[in-house]
Amino acid sequence: MPKPLTIAVDVRDLQVAKTGTRTYLEELCKEFKNMESGEIRFHFIDTSIPVYAGNNKLLKYIEHARYQLWKQLILPLKAFFKGCDIVFCTDNCVPIIHLGYETVPVFHDAFCFESPKAYGKLWLWLYMKTAVPAAKRSPFVITPSAWSKKQIHHFTGIDHEKLEVIYEGPKELATTGNSQNDELLLSKFGLTPQKYLLHAGSMFKRKNIPALIEAFAKVKASNYPDLKLVLAGPTPANIFDSDYKLILDAIEINSISDEVLLTGYLTDSDLGALYQNALLYVFPSTNEGFGIPVLEAFKSNLPVLVADNTCLPEVGGDAVLEFNPFDIQDMAAKIKSVLDDPELREDMKNKGRERLKLFSWRNTAFQLVEVFKKAI
Structure with missing residues (x-):
């Protein structure tokens, strides 16, 4: 029996993400769990240490360091020991090193290039030194719209052929119906x-x-x-x-x-x-x-x-x-x-x-899996 396609999904961002980026990761995790079979397997990888989300300047700097440690060392090792073929990250940044796997990041937009003053200088510097080079090393980068693809190509120089447009879906709002x-x-x-x-x-x-x-x-x-x-x-x-x-x-x-x-x-x-x-x-x-x-x-x-x-x-x-x-x-x-x-x-x-009818998280998940297959 052939080895199943094994995907590592970085879910650390669920500890801090809000609004659209949180919705993206939450909804995909639900769909991925429903897709598991003998042919495809998902590992949802998280840190055991809570992520700091406060406003203390020193602790924020420490959290920046912890984030890089997670992305460039801990996540790669966890994915390696689980025998993963793909490391998938929805928060723009994937590991630069490849330990027997390929990486696929999601770049939701080009806001940090278009409005750099809205971002912290340290965060932006680290982003340019890690996220962009790692994306260029990835076989594919996911974008949610043709507009985002155009902007990301313009600001990063990532090849058009590597930028895959995959639409998102609506959030499942838990209405009471009452x-x-x-x-x-x-x-x-x-x-x-x-x-x-x-x-x-x-x-x-x-x-x-x-x-x-x-x-x-x-x-x-x-x-x-x-x-x-x-x-x-x-x-x-x-x-x-x-x-x-x-x-x-x-x-x-x-x-x-x-x-x-x-x-x-x-x-x-x-x-x-x-x-x-x-x-x-x-x-x-x-x-x-x-x-x-x-x-x-x-x-x-x-x-x-x-x-x-x-x-x-x-x-x-x-x-x-x-x-x-x-x-x-x-x-x-x-x-x-x-x-x-x-x-x-x-x-x-x-x-x-x-x-x-053109948009659903189920469609998003299936299209992502097809990209994962092409990536390896």
């Missing part, structure tokens, strides 16, 4: 079903949330007095990449503090309830690598409006309405056009359901 629980949540936040716009995600600068608030204020002033805006997501720990203060300023300047809700971090079930009861989903980001919330909104049967840049039109296809994220008037006009037209909303919902 209307009474949904009512309690909405009541706690002072919300009415079908009376609010939704945006989900951390408040990074690239999310362009202050512009969304400005556009929302214009929409409210045009005969939508009961409409609210829900901004669901945590404040980034990195103050250099946070728009939180500008968001608060935009709310105050427009005198809409009672109409804009900042939820902070939410459980999957609470976030799912907000999706299920929203009227529209608006995604004004100026830079994304993929945009999982687009798919989550499709899954929740919401009309979706997105910025007309980077990967968002690629992911949304003909199911989304696009706007210029740098033009407040255009954003407000497009939102109002969907609010004013029930037939358009239904058409967008129908197209969203069809578009969603």
